[in-house]
Amino acid sequence: MSPLQVLGWKPFFQQQLSLDELNDCEPVKVMAVHRSQVEVTGERGEEAVLVHGPLFEDATERPTVGDWLLLERETRRPLRRLERSSLFKRMAPGAKQAQLIAANVDNVLIVSSCNHDFNLSRVERCLALVKEAGCRACLVLTKADQDENHEQYREALKGHRDLPLLLVNALDRSSVEPLREYCRSGETLALLGSSGVGKSTLLNSLAGTELAATSGIREDDSKGRHTTRHRALYAIPAGGLLLDSPGMRELGLADVGDGLAATFADIGALAAKCRFADCVHESEPGCAVQSAIDSGELDERRLRNWRKLEREVARNSKTLAQSRADDKALGQMYRTVQSHARSRKSGEE
Numbered sequence: 026m027s028p029l030q031v032l033g034w035k036p037f038f039q040q041q042l043s044l045d046e047l048n049d050c051e052p053v054k055v056m057a058v059h060r061s062q063v064e065v066t067g068e069r070g071e072e073a074v075l076v077h078g079p080l081f082e083d084a085t086e087r088p089t090v091g092d093w094l095l096l097e098r099e100t101r102r103p104l105r106r107l108e109r110s111s112l113f114k115r116m117a118p119g120a121k122q123a124q125l126i127a128a129n130v131d132n133v134l135i136v137s138s139c140n141h142d143f144n145l146s147r148v149e150r151c152l153a154l155v156k157e158a159g160c161r162a163c164l165v166l167t168k169a170d171q172d173e174n175h176e177q178y179r180e181a182l183k184g185h186r187d188l189p190l191l192l193v194n195a196l197d198r199s200s201v202e203p204l205r206e207y208c209r210s211g212e213t214l215a216l217l218g219s220s221g222v223g224k225s226t227l228l229n230s231l232a233g234t235e236l237a238a239t240s241g242i243r244e245d246d247s248k249g250r251h252t253t254r255h256r257a258l259y260a261i262p263a264g265g266l267l268l269d270s271p272g273m274r275e276l277g278l279a280d281v282g283d284g285l286a287a288t289f290a291d292i293g294a295l296a297a298k299c300r301f302a303d304c305v306h307e308s309e310p311g312c313a314v315q316s317a318i319d320s321g322e323l324d325e326r327r328l329r330n331w332r333k334l335e336r337e338v339a340r341n342s343k344t345l346a347q348s349r350a351d352d353k354a355l356g357q358m359y360r361t362v363q364s365h366a367r368s369r370k371s372g373e374e
């Protein structure tokens with residue numbers, strides 16, 4: 026594998042380059058993002074690149090961790106960002122725009138612990154993001170060495186047959202070995218989960234060396250201390266790229282309607298069998314969703330969570346559509362003003 030392929034370079038990216046670009050440019054992978062510069066790695070190794078200016082004014086255009094940038098070979102100036110094969114984003118509370126988490130991720134580990142942190146509704150929230158991005162996911166429960174009662178977790182997840190589950194001691198390299206299939210050479214693996222679940226510990230065990238700092242959790246409520254402060258990609262000696270991120274308190278769902286529908290495909294299939302097409306699955310006669318709850322086939326918590334996330338996606342999709350429309354109107358106005366200015370100028374000459 027070439028150094029670029031190890032970083033995840035694929036035909037999908039290669040095809041985006043024009044002949045001129047192939048001659049004059051070099052693709053580099055964004056490993057970490059700071060205010061006005063990004064850390065990148067490419068054929069020449071690591072370097073820092075400035076990314077301010079008009080090219081990156083729009084928030085969703087700005088490079089995020091995992092992006093490929095084209096640099097002008099001589100000046101090392103970024104010319105453009107390549108189209109992404111996948112994108113993770115979230116709605117921050119009260120925000121009007123989605124915040125980018127990472128791009129070009131292949132696989133995701135949804136990390137929880139065998140303690141108070143385990144929360145099925147949060148797993149479902151994460152899954153909606155993963156399915157929207159089209160990534161492969163595995164649920165990892167850390168701290169299996171600290172809890173003997175593993176059956177409850179398997180039981181809780183029995184509805185998610187397509188989601189592999191692995192219980193590990195993240196501190197033990199042999200225990201995390203089965204996760205290697207998610208971070209083969211040239212693949213990018215993202216670790217998502219709340220603070221203190223052991224994301225950085227997992228990363229270090231998979232890397233076989235201490236790449237990321239870790240620290241103990243609070244005794245009283247098992248919560249973490251937000252040890253990891255920034256998102257960053259790490260190239261591990263075995264070949265894969267691992268994305269470590271700070272534990273996210275809020276993983277608000279943006280416009281991820283398809284991902285949500287895929288996560289709750291069972292409820293969708295039931296709803297299709299309701300007598301009335303506009304059934305809201307509360308007290309209508311012939312409601313297949315309610316009868317699945319009565320028979321114990323569907324968990325009431327799962328239905329409640331689906332409703333909650335559906336409302337959230339609807340609300341945020343509306344906000345995002347509105348800000349896109351506002352941006353477009355603003356862009357139109359600028360262009361009109363500029364062209365008036367130009368025609369005035371040429372009239373004077």
Ligand SMILES: Nc1nc2c(ncn2[C@@H]2O[C@H](COP(=O)(O)OP(=O)(O)OP(=O)(O)O)[C@@H](O)[C@H]2O)c(=O)[nH]1
Nearest residue numbers: 168194195221223224225226240241251252253272
């Ligand atoms: N016994 C045991 N301890 C673990 C395991 N996984 C993580 N820990 C410990 O849990 C603590 C938190 O681990 P981190 O790796 O820092 O957690 P994190 O998810 O990166 O947390 P943030 O960076 O704050 O988001 C550390 O003290 C780890 O040693 C495990 O499987 N078993």
Ligand SMILES: [Mg+2]
Nearest residue numbers: 224225252253
């Ligand atoms: Mg960490």
Ligand SMILES: [Zn+2]
Nearest residue numbers: 299304306312
């Ligand atoms: Zn119904």
